[in-house]
Amino acid sequence: MNPIRRTLLAGVAGAACWAGPLRAQATPEPIRLGLIEGLSGPFGNAGEAVFRNILWAVERVNRRGGVRVAGVLRPLVLARHDSKGSTEEALSTLRAAIDDGVNVVLQGNSSAVAAALSDAIEKHNERAPKQRVLFLNYSAVDPVLTNERCSFWHFRFDAHADMRLAALVEALQADRAVQRLYLIGQDYSFGQHVLRQARALVTARRPDVQIVGDELHPLGRVKDFVPYATKIKASGAQAVLTPNWGNDLALLVRALREVGSEARLYTFYGNALGTPSAIGDAGVGRVLAVAEWHPNLGGAPSDALVTSFRQRFPAPQDDYLHLRMQLMVEMLAAAIERAGSTEAAAVALALEGLDSSATPFAWHGARMRAADHQLQQPLVVSVMERAGSPGVAHDIEGSGYGFRTLRRFEAASVQQPHTCRMQRPD
Numbered sequence: 001m002n003p004i005r006r007t008l009l010a011g012v013a014g015a016a017c018w019a020g021p022l023r024a025q026a027t028p029e030p031i032r033l034g035l036i037e038g039l040s041g042p043f044g045n046a047g048e049a050v051f052r053n054i055l056w057a058v059e060r061v062n063r064r065g066g067v068r069v070a071g072v073l074r075p076l077v078l079a080r081h082d083s084k085g086s087t088e089e090a091l092s093t094l095r096a097a098i099d100d101g102v103n104v105v106l107q108g109n110s111s112a113v114a115a116a117l118s119d120a121i122e123k124h125n126e127r128a129p130k131q132r133v134l135f136l137n138y139s140a141v142d143p144v145l146t147n148e149r150c151s152f153w154h155f156r157f158d159a160h161a162d163m164r165l166a167a168l169v170e171a172l173q174a175d176r177a178v179q180r181l182y183l184i185g186q187d188y189s190f191g192q193h194v195l196r197q198a199r200a201l202v203t204a205r206r207p208d209v210q211i212v213g214d215e216l217h218p219l220g221r222v223k224d225f226v227p228y229a230t231k232i233k234a235s236g237a238q239a240v241l242t243p244n245w246g247n248d249l250a251l252l253v254r255a256l257r258e259v260g261s262e263a264r265l266y267t268f269y270g271n272a273l274g275t276p277s278a279i280g281d282a283g284v285g286r287v288l289a290v291a292e293w294h295p296n297l298g299g300a301p302s303d304a305l306v307t308s309f310r311q312r313f314p315a316p317q318d319d320y321l322h323l324r325m326q327l328m329v330e331m332l333a334a335a336i337e338r339a340g341s342t343e344a345a346a347v348a349l350a351l352e353g354l355d356s357s358a359t360p361f362a363w364h365g366a367r368m369r370a371a372d373h374q375l376q377q378p379l380v381v382s383v384m385e386r387a388g389s390p391g392v393a394h395d396i397e398g399s400g401y402g403f404r405t406l407r408r409f410e411a412a413s414v415q416q417p418h419t420c421r422m423q424r425p426d
Contacts, residue, residue, distance in 0.1 A: 028066070028072050028073060028074045028075065029074060030074060030075045030076065030077040031066075031067055031069075031074050031075070031076050031077070031103055031104075031336065031342055032077050032079065032100070032101050032102045032103050032104070033054075033058065033076060033077065033078045033079065033102065033103070033104050033106055033329075034079045034081055034097035034100070034102035034104070034105050034106065035050070035051060035054060035078060035079065035080050035081060035106045035107070036081045036083050036090050036093050036094060036097065036105060036106070036107045036113075036117065037050055037051065037080075037081070037082070037083060037106075037107060037108070037109055038082070038083050038084055038085030038086075038109055038110070039051065039080060039082040039083075039084075040082055040084050041084045041085045041220070042085065042220035042221070042246070042247055043085050043109060043220055043246040043247065044085075045246070045247070045273060045274075046109050046245065046246040046247075046273060047082075047085075047109060049272075049273060049318075049320035050108065050109065050138065050139070050325065051080060052313055052318055052320065053320070053321065053322055053325040053326065054078060054106060054138075054325055054328075054329060055078060056309060056312055056313070056326070057325060057326045057328070057329035057330065058076045058077075058078045058329060059312075060326075061076050061329060061330070061333050062075050062076055067333045067336050067337060068337050069336060069337070069340060069341065069342060070340050070341070074342075076329075076333070079097065079100065079102065081093035081094075081096065081097055083107075083113065085109075085110065085113075085220065086113075087110075087112055087113050087116045090107070090113045090116065090117060091116060091117070091120055094117060094120055094121070098124065098131065098133060102133060103133060103134070103342050103344070104133060104134045104135075104136060104332060104347075105117065105121065105133055105134065105135045105136070106136050106137075106138065106328075107135070107137060107138075107140065108137050108138040108139030108140050108158065109139055109140070109245075109246070110140060110188075110190075111140040111141065111142035111144075111145065111188070111189050111190040112188050112189050112190075113140070114137055114140030114142070114145055114154075115140075115142070115144070115145060115149060115189070117135060118135055118145065118149065118151045118153070118154045119149075119151075121133060121135050121151070121153050121154070122151050122153060125153055125344065125425070129425075132153070132343070132344035132345065133153070133344055134153055134155070134344045134347060134348060135151070135153050135154045135155070136155050136157065136328055136332060137154060137155065137156045137157065137158070138157050138158055138322075138324055138325050138328050139158050140156070140158075140190075141156075141158050141159070141160045141161045141164065141190060141268075142160070142161060142189050142190045142193055143160045143161055143162050143193065143416070144189070144193075145160070146160060146372040146373060146374040146418060146420055147372070147418055147419045147420055148419055148420075150372050150373065150418075150420035150421075150422050151373075151422070151423075152345075152348060152373075152422050152423065152424050152425060153344065153348065154373055155348075155351055155368065155373040155375075156373060156374050156375060157324045157325070157327060157328040157331075157375045158292070158324050158375070159292060159375070159377060159379055159414065160374060160416070161190060161193055161194050161197070161243065161268075162197060162416050163379065163414045163415070163416055164268055164290045164379065165194060165197055165198060165201060166201070166414055166416070167290045167379045167381050167407070167409050167414055168241065168266050168268075168288070168290050168381060169198070169201045169202060169205055169206075170381070170407065170409070171266070171288060171290075171381045171406060171407060172202065172205075172206060172209075172239070172241070172266060173205050173206055175239070175264070177238065178206075178209060178238045178239040178264065179208065179209060179210060179238060180209070180210050180212045180235065180236050180237050180238050180239075181202060181209050181210070181211050181212065181237060181238070181239050181240070181241060182211075182212055182213035182214075182215075182232050182235055182237035182239070182240045182241070182263065183195045183198055183199065183211060183213060183214045183215065183240075183241050183242070184213065184215045184216075184217065184228065184232070184240060184241075184242050184244070184252070185215075185216055185217075185242055185243045185244060186216065186217065186218075186219040186220075186243070186244055186245075186248055187216035187217060187218055187219060188219050190243060191216055191219070191243055191244070192216065194243040194268075195214060195216065195243075198241050199211060199214060202241075212235040212236060212237050213231065213232060213235050213237060215228065215231075217248075219248070220246070220247070220248060222248065222251065223251075224251075224255070225251045225252045225254070225255035225256075226255045226258060226259060228252065228255065229252070229255035229256045229258065229259045229261060230259050232256065232259075232261055232263060233256075233259050233260065233261040233263075237261075237263045238262075238263055238264065239263055239264040239265070239266060240256070240261075240263045240264070240265050240266065241266040241267075242265070242266070242267055242268070243267075243268045243269075244267070244268075244269070245268065245269040245273075246269075246273060247273075247274075249267065249269055249270065249273070249275055250273060250274040250275050250278045251278075253265065253270070253275050253278045253279045253283070253287070254278040254279070256279070257278070257279050257280070257282050262282075262286075263286075264286045264287075264288070265283070265286060265287045265288065266288050267287065267288060267289050267290075268289070268290060269289065269291075270283075270287045270288065270289040270384070271287075271289035271291065271294060271382065271384070271396060271403050272320050272396065272397075273320060274397065275287070276384060276395075276396050276397065276399045276401040276402075277397060277399040277401070279384075280399075280401075281386075283384045283401065284384055284385055284386060284401070285383060285384070285385065286383075286384065287383065287384040288381060288382065288383050288384075288406070289381070289382055289384075289403060290379055290380070290381050290382075291322070291379070291380060291382075292322075292323055292324050292364075292366075292377050292378065292379060292380070293322070293323035293324075293364070293380060294380055294382050294403050294405070295321065295394040295396070295402065295403075296382070296391055296392050296393055296394055296402055296403055296404060296405065297380060297405060297408075298391075298405070299363065301361075301363045302363075303393070305321070305323070305326070306321065306394055309321045316397050316398025316399075317397060317398075319396060319397045319398065320397075323361065323364060324375070324377075326361065327356060327359060327361050327364060327366060327375075330359035330360060330361060331351065331354055331356070331358070331359055331368065332347070332351070333359075334350075334354060334358040334359055335347050335348075335350035335351040335354055336350070338350040338354070338358075345425050351368050351373075352368060352370035352373070353367070353368060353369075353370045354367070354368050355367035355368070356377075364377060364378070365377065365378055365410070365411060366378075366411065367411070369415075369418075371418060371420060371422070372418040372420035372422070373420075373422075374418065376411045376412075376415050377411050378408060378409060378410050378411050378414075379408075379409045379414050380405055380407070380408045380409070381405075381406045381407045381408075381409075382403035382404055382405050382406055383403060383404055383406050384401055384402070384403055384404075385401065385402060385403065385404045386400065386401060386402075387399075387400050387401060387402045389404070390404070391404040391405060392404050
């Protein structure tokens with residue numbers, strides 16, 4: 001096996017054979033999950049952070065004995081496949097994963113990669129109906145994936161870009177101090193879409209706001225964002241809206257701090273992967289993020305989730321927890337049990353319409369919309385504050401900074417119409 005790809009058995013308790021008085025009991029066939037993600041390269045830290053989340057979710061299911069299929073408890077097994085952030089590598093590792101017997105493909109960091117995988121899986125499942133696989137997406141948020149390029153085999157567990165953007169712009173509407181706004185994003189399908197939609201939404205909802213910059217930069221290739229930050233500061237922007245993620249976001253934020261920009265940051269991902277520590281005190285009250293959940297949402301189930309994750313991964317640099325990735329694995333397990341099978345079409349049909357009440361995360365209030373396979377869930381806009389201040393019981397990555405809820409939107413208020421015309425299997 002390629003040394004870059006290695007299989008991790010995630011807490012497969014009780015899966016070993018045992019000898020009975022007359023014959024040995026067969027080991028239950030595992031349910032194989034294949035994570036195809038950039039685990040090295042410029043966004044390797046983001047890939048590893050995702051892996052920890054999914055590993056932990058798999059471990060929890062296996063501690064319960066696994067997934068019950070036709071009366072037999074079967075463990076989940078998680079295999080890592082490093083795409084290096086490349087679409088070509090992702091497609092190559094997809095073929096290897098299917099050859100290894102993977103039942104479910106997991107991916108999310110890059111909408112361009114997700115679109116290529118979705119197309120490839122659609123074609124594979126048509127060619128090989130006895131070896132079909134599902135594609136579960138936890139972070140690729142380009143709306144086309146559940147609109148014009150939707151697939152029966154693809155399910156998205158993150159809120160797509162237009163859902164996140166709608167919540168952010170709602171928060172921007174209330175910020176009357178902002179009169180000059182700068183838009184900046186990564187130059188690929190996701191970043192291009194968000195900047196285009198942001199301009200349209202802001203123009204419609206805050207016509208008094210002047211957009212003083214609208215800029216795309218290469219994905220994962222910029223080492224020094226100071227020239228971009230200098231332009232932002234010179235523009236007089238009072239706020240920056242960015243869908244950047246991973247190191248591109250952390251480096252942008254650090255550069256804005258270096259040049260002394262005081263612009264408020266409206267981000268998709270400003271609450272993780274080094275961003276709070278990169279900006280420090282300069283971000284207090286100024287960095288906003290939107291997500292389905294955050295560690296200071298409050299309530300006993302949410303607080304217990306944070307405590308348990310940090311017991312499993314105590315190192316501050318590993319402190320990256322997202323509810324959607326936990327929910328994705330739990331909803332998959334519930335759908336397999338409902339279908340009584342691991343066959344991809346049966347599991348897909350069981351996922352349609354499934355809600356979080358079938359999982360340990362009933363309190364989240366999420367439901368998988370059958371028409372486009374887009375999870376409908378609440379969203380939260382939060383703002384960075386010092387840990388220990390009101391509403392900030394937990395910091396992030398040991399930085400001394402956390403996020404406080406500004407607004408929480410119920411699923412119904414952020415859902416978007418779709419244009420999906422799904423081709424279902426015969």
